[in-house]
Amino acid sequence: MIKISIEQVKKLREATGAGILETRKALEETGGDEKKALEILKKKGLQVAEKKKERETKQGVIEVYSHAGGRVVSVVELLCESDFVARNEEFKSLAHELAMQVAAMKPKDMKELLGQEYIRDPQKKVEEILKETIAKIRENIQIGRLARFELGE
Numbered sequence: 001m002i003k004i005s006i007e008q009v010k011k012l013r014e015a016t017g018a019g020i021l022e023t024r025k026a027l028e029e030t031g032g033d034e035k036k037a038l039e040i041l042k043k044k045g046l047q048v049a050e051k052k053k054e055r056e057t058k059q060g061v062i063e064v065y066s067h068a069g070g071r072v073v074s075v076v077e078l079l080c081e082s083d084f085v086a087r088n089e090e091f092k093s094l095a096h097e098l099a100m101q102v103a104a105m106k107p108k109d110m111k112e113l114l115g116q117e118y119i120r121d122p123q124k125k126v127e128e129i130l131k132e133t134i135a136k137i138r139e140n141i142q143i144g145r146l147a148r149f150e151l152g153e
Contacts, residue, residue, distance in 0.1 A: 002032045016041040017136030045135025055140040059086045065099035071151040074102035077144030085139045094133050094141070101126060102148050110143050 004027045012023045012034065018041045026044075030036035057079035065074045078095040085091050100119065107113035114127040134141050 002028070004028060004032060008032065008034060012037055012041060016045055017138070018045065042132070042135070045132065048135050048138060050131075052134060052138075052140040053142075055081055057081055057140055057142045057144075059083045060144065061086055061092060061095050063092075063095035063099040065096065065103050067100075067103045072103050072148070073150075074099045074146070074148045076102055076146045079142045079144045080137075081139045085137055085141075088137065090133065090137060091141070094129070097129070098126070098143065098146075102146050106148055107146070110146060113143065113146060 004024055008027055009020060009023045012018065013020065015038060023041065026037040026040045029040065059082055060077065060079035063076050063078065076095060076099045078098060080086050080091060101116065102113065104119050105116050107116060116126050118124045118126050118129050130141060
């Protein structure tokens with residue numbers, strides 16, 4: 001049996017938000033291969049996200065992003081289930097990233113936004129980033145409203 005180090009478990013937990021036992025099990029399942037374990041945990045996380053998508057979201061934040069010296073402004077309403085998650089730094093960071101995405105890529109609506117390539121990683125769609133955060137935080141997250149304003153537009 002392969003020895004799984006605490007550092008391996010910690011590293012994967014930070015990357016995925018999975019529990020200690022779940023992380024250890026994935027590492028054991030893959031013989032200590034961190035890349036394969038990460039894929040297993042991401043797949044399980046996406047399944048969790050799928051199960052949570054019907055849960056009610058009444059809390060959240062409204063993020064405002066100003067770009068080009070105030071010439072472009074975007075607003076994103078990001079919703080979650082609890083005020084505890086709404087105060088979570090990872091949740092707030094997601095709201096900020098989405099507001100930057102709206103400012104840069106000019107989506108007309110939420111559906112278009114979710115289908116766009118993520119500005120920080122073109123290999124991923126915005127929808128994937130959202131699902132990864134849901135899997136990590138373990139709570140339903142939805143994009144509510146969004147708007148973008150540009151001076152002279």
